[in-house]
Amino acid sequence: MESYYAQYGVVVAVLIAGIGLVAVAFTAARIVAPRRPLPEKLTTYECGIDPVGEGWAQTQIRYYIYAFLFVIFDVESVFLFPWATIFERLGMQAVVEMGIFIFILALGLLYAYRKKVLQWA
Amino acid sequence: MSHGLLLTAGQSFVDGWFNSLWVVVIAKAIIVLVFVLVAPLGVGYMEHKVLAHMQHRLGPMYAGRFHGWAQLLADGVKFVQKEDIVPSAADSGVFSLAPAVVLVPYIAIFVVIPFGKTVWAVNLDVGIFYVLAITSVSIIGIMMAGWASANKFSLIGALRAAAQLIAYELPLILAAAAVVMQAGTLSLVGIADAQHAFWYVLTQPIAFFVFMVAAIAELTRPPFDMPIADSEIIFGAFTEYTGLKFAFFLLAEYAGIVAFSAIASVLFLGGYQPILGLHIIPGFFWMSAKVGALSFFIIWLRATFPRLREDQLQRFAWVVLIPLALADIMVTGVIKVLVK
Numbered sequence: 001m002e003s004y005y006a007q008y009g010v011v012v013a014v015l016i017a018g019i020g021l022v023a024v025a026f027t028a029a030r031i032v033a034p035r036r037p038l039p040e041k042l043t044t045y046e047c048g049i050d051p052v053g054e055g056w057a058q059t060q061i062r063y064y065i066y067a068f069l070f071v072i073f074d075v076e077s078v079f080l081f082p083w084a085t086i087f088e089r090l091g092m093q094a095v096v097e098m099g100i101f102i103f104i105l106a107l108g109l110l111y112a113y114r115k116k117v118l119q120w121a
Numbered sequence: 122m123s124h125g126l127l128l129t130a131g132q133s134f135v136d137g138w139f140n141s142l143w144v145v146v147i148a149k150a151i152i153v154l155v156f157v158l159v160a161p162l163g164v165g166y167m168e169h170k171v172l173a174h175m176q177h178r179l180g181p182m183y184a185g186r187f188h189g190w191a192q193l194l195a196d197g198v199k200f201v202q203k204e205d206i207v208p209s210a211a212d213s214g215v216f217s218l219a220p221a222v223v224l225v226p227y228i229a230i231f232v233v234i235p236f237g238k239t240v241w242a243v244n245l246d247v248g249i250f251y252v253l254a255i256t257s258v259s260i261i262g263i264m265m266a267g268w269a270s271a272n273k274f275s276l277i278g279a280l281r282a283a284a285q286l287i288a289y290e291l292p293l294i295l296a297a298a299a300v301v302m303q304a305g306t307l308s309l310v311g312i313a314d315a316q317h318a319f320w321y322v323l324t325q326p327i328a329f330f331v332f333m334v335a336a337i338a339e340l341t342r343p344p345f346d347m348p349i350a351d352s353e354i355i356f357g358a359f360t361e362y363t364g365l366k367f368a369f370f371l372l373a374e375y376a377g378i379v380a381f382s383a384i385a386s387v388l389f390l391g392g393y394q395p396i397l398g399l400h401i402i403p404g405f406f407w408m409s410a411k412v413g414a415l416s417f418f419i420i421w422l423r424a425t426f427p428r429l430r431e432d433q434l435q436r437f438a439w440v441v442l443i444p445l446a447l448a449d450i451m452v453t454g455v456i457k458v459l460v461k
Contacts (some may be wrong), residue, residue: 033365056276
C-alpha cells in the first residue's frame with residue numbers, strides 16, 4: 001500500500017511542479033513584460049477590420065455526432081484494457097466474447113456510416 | 122523504504138540515491154520537470170534546422186554562435202518580455218488558465234515513460250492507460266482557449282481541434298490495446314521488457330501505422346493541422362494569444378512530439394532495448410535515438426504533405442483507422458490464443 005501512495009505521490013508531485021512552473025513563469029512575465037493596454041489593441045482580431053457581431057458565434061452542430069460516437073467507443077476501451085491483460089489465461093472463450101462485443105459496436109459504426117452522418121454534405 | 126510492487130518490477134535509478142521517501146519523490150519531480158523543459162527545446166531546434174535544410178535554407182545560425190543552437194532559448198527570453206494582451210471581449214480567467222491546462226498534462230506523461238531499464242520516475246501498473254487518459258485533458262485546454270478568446274477563428278479552430286482529437290483518440294487507444302494484448306501488461310516498463318526478443322513493430326505493423334497516424338493527428342501536426350490552419354483560420358484556438366501564453370502552447374506542442382515519439386518507441390520499437398544485442402551502449406541512448414528518429418519523422422511530414430480537408434480527416438478516422446484497429450485487435454486475440 002505504501003508503494004501505491006509512493007507511486008501516485010510522484011505523479012502528484014510532478015503535477016504540482018508543473019503548475020508551479022506555470023505560476024513562476026507567469027509571475028516573471030508579469031514583472032518583465034510591458035503593459036500598455038489601448039482600446040484598439042484589446043479588440044478581437046478579425047483580419048484588421050472591426051469585428052462583426054460577437055465572437056461566441058454559431059457553429060456546426062454536426063460535431064456532436066462525433067462526440068456521441070466517441071463516448072460509445074471510449075467506454076469500450078475501458079472494458080478492453082482489463083480484458084487485454086488477462087484474456088490469454090481465459091482462452092478462446094474470452095476472445096469470442098470480446099469479438100461479439102466489438103461486433104455490436106462495429107454495427108453501430110456501420111449504421112452511422114450508412115446513415116451518412118460521417119459524411120459532410 | 123518498503124517497495125512491495127516496485128521491488129518486483131525493478132527499481133528506478135533515483136530510488137538508490139536517497140533514503141527518505143520524500144526526497145526521492147521531490148528529486149523525481151525535479152528530474153521530470155527539467156527533462157520536459159530541455160527535450161522539447163531539442164526537438165524545436167531540430168524542427169528549425171530540419172525544415173530549413175529540407176527547403177535549402179540554413180535556418181538559425183547566429184544565436185549561441187554554433188549553428189544557432191541557442192535560438193529557442195533566445196526565443197524564450199523574448200517571449201517573456203512581450204506584452205501579454207487579453208482581448209477585452211475575452212473571458213480573461215479561462216483565457217489565462219488554458220495554456221496551463223494544455224501544458225501540464227504533457228509534463229505528467231513523462232512520469233511513466235521508461236528511458237532505460239532503471240531510468241524512469243514511476244512504474245505505474247496502469248502505465249499506458251494513464252498516458253492515454255491524461256493526453257485527453259489537453260483537449261479541454263484547447264476548448265477553453267478557443268471559447269474564452271471570443272473570436273470566430275478561435276472558436277472554429279477549437280471545435281475542429283476537439284472533433285479531431287476525440288476522433289483520433291480512439292485509433293490511438295485501440296492500437297495501444299493491441300500491444301497490451303501481446304505484452305499482457307499495461308506497465309510501460311513491462312511492455313518494453315517484453316520486447317527483449319523482438320520489437321512489436323514486427324508483429325503489429327498495422328497497429329504501428331494506426332498509432333503513428335493517430336499520434337500525428339493528436340498533435341495537430343501536418344498533414345492533420347486543420348485546427349491551426351494558418352491560411353484559413355489564422356492560428357485556430359491560439360489566434361488571440363501573445364507572449365508567454367503563446368510560448369506555452371508551442372512548448373506543449375514540442376513536448377507532445379517528444380511524448381508521442383517516446384510512447385511509440387516503447388510500444389513498438391522496444392523502448393530501451395538495443396539494436397542487434399548491442400548491450401554495451403546503455404538503454405538510455407537507444408531510447409533517445411528512437412525518440413529522436415520518430416521526432417525527425419514527424420517533422421519530415423510537415424515538409425512533405427499538404428493539409429487534408431476537415432471532413433476528409435474525420436472520414437479517415439471513422440471509416441478507415443477505427444475499423445482497421447478493431448480488426449487488428451480481434452486478429453491479435455485469435456492468434457495469441459491459438460499460438461499459446
